[in-house]
C-alpha cells in the first residue's frame with residue numbers, strides 16, 4: 392500500500408515545485424529589473440544599469456541656485472551626484488511647500504521610458520496610462536521615465552511625496568495635484 396502511494400506523493404511534490412517555480416518566474420518577469428540600489432538621507436534609488444543612471448544625471452539639470460547648493464556635497468561618482476540631486480530636490484520641495492515631515496523617506500525607481508512606467512502602473516492599478524512619471528502613494532515610490540526626465544518632472548512627483556508624508560489625513564486629489572504643481576513651478580526659485 393505504501394509502495395503504491397509513493398510515486399503519487401513524489402509526483403504531487405514535483406507538481407507543487409513546478410507550480411511554485413512558475414509563479415516565482417512570472418513574479419520576476421513582472422517586476423522592473425533592478426540591479427543597483429543606493430540609500431541616502433531621504434531616498435532609496437533603484438536603477439538597472441549605469442548608462443541609465445548617467446542619462447538620468449544629464450537630464451536632471453539643476454538651475455544656478457540649486458547647482459550652487461550641490462557643490463557643497465561630497466560628490467565623487469555619478470551615483471553620488473544623482474543621489475545628492477534627489478536629496479537636494481526633496482529638501483528644496485520641503486522649503487517651497489513649507490512642509491517638513493520628519494519621516495521623509497521615499498524610493499525612486501529609474502525606468503528607461505514611458506512604456507516601462509505604463510507597465511508598472513498597469514501592474515499596480517490595472518489601468519493603461521501614458522505618464523512619464525508617477526508617485527505611488529501606497530508604495531512611497533516615484534517611478535520615472537529617464538527618457539522624459541527633467542528637474543520639473545521629478546520636482547512634481549517629489550511634491551506629491553512631501554505632501555503625502557506631511558498630512559496625517561490625505562488631502563483631496565485636486566489639492567494634492569495643486570501642491571505638486573506649485574512645487575514644480577518654484578523648485579528653481
Ligand SMILES: [Zn+2]
Nearest residue numbers: 547551568571
Ligand atoms: Zn501630479
